[in-house]
Amino acid sequence: MWKFLFRTNIIVAFCLATLLDAQLFRTRDRMDNLEGxxxxxxxxxxxLAANNFDYKLVLDPKFGMDGQKSLVQTKSSYSFGAGLIGKMRLNDHFDLRIEPALQFMQREILFDTQSNDQYAAETPANEPFTPRVLTDADKVRNVKSTYVDVPLLIEVHGDRWYNSRAYAAAGVNWMVNLQSNSKSADDNMNGIFRTTSSNFAWTAEIGMQFYFSRFKLTPGFRGTFMINDEMVADNAGTPPYWSAAIATAKTRAFMFVLKFE
Structure with a gap:
């Protein structure tokens, strides 16, 4: 479904640009749109945004690796989001933007950590634990997230070329995960992968702005990368099959955005 939405947004942007090319770029008897x-x-x-969200995992060298083999994998997912735009003009080439949005996604983490049974005896690095046979349900964690994403961006743009203008933007995000389960007493032993609720990220974006007679359309590509570790460690006494195998888990997202002003 998410792949369909992602492709649909790209097709819509392409069709709009193609169908109205004459209005945007004709040079004979041309009038600039939205001049002021x-x-x-x-x-x-x-x-509107079509997103691809994933976790960037750094694995624990003891519990997350078996020689050169990674015991934990993550699968990215396509999702969608929507937000509002508030822009303040700074000068002819710089604007300040705030673009609060809701981002919805579900990611999958796969744990192939049965080999950690070898550490069941007490060592300086871990307490003793009773090994268990991991079921298919134990090996998969579906992590649902709903982020309130609040990016604050500085936009730089060139001069208009007919009815278009290129731009780039960068800034920082405050991202609140409404489905973090950070305060849950249960952990992966009970099938719950916990993450932090309040997070910070940085964002970079490039795109083109197209001026029509009644509105400005901006297709762009954005990358958002979490700064802090989002994972909440399992409770003491939980075997090292899950969070102990991961040193850090940070969200990374790539978005196609379609803006209307």
Whole structure:
């Protein structure tokens, strides 16, 4: 479903640009659209996003690796989001943007950590534990997340070329995970992979702005990368099949955004 939504957004952007090419770039009897739009101190809009979310995992060398083999894998997923745009003009080439959004996704983490049975005896690195046979349900964690994503971005852009303008933006995000389970007393022993609720990330974005007679359309590509470790460790006494195998887990996301102002 997410692949379909992602492809649909790309097709919609392509069709809009193609169908209205004459309006945007004709040179004979050409009139610039929305000539005074970018001179406003404040402007507003909304956007839609097709996303690909994944975890960047750094594995524990003892519990997460078996020689050169990685015992934990993650699968990315396609998802969607929607948000609002608030923009403040700084000067002819710089704007300040805040774009709060909701991002929905579900990711999968696979644990092939049965070989950690070898550490059942007490060592300086771990307490003793009773080995258990991992079932298929034990080996898979479906991690659902709903992020309230609040990026604060500085945008730099060139001069308009006919009815278009290239831009780039970068900034920081505050991301609140509404499905983090961070305060749950249960952990992976009970099938719950816990993550932090409040997080920080950095974002970079590039794209093109197209000016039509009634609105500005902006297709762009964005990358968002978490700064902090999101994983909440399992409770003391839980065998090292799950969180103990992961040193850090940080979200990384790639988005196709379609903005309307």
């Amino acid at each position: 739009f970018d001179n406003q101190k404040f402007s507003y809009g909304f956007y």
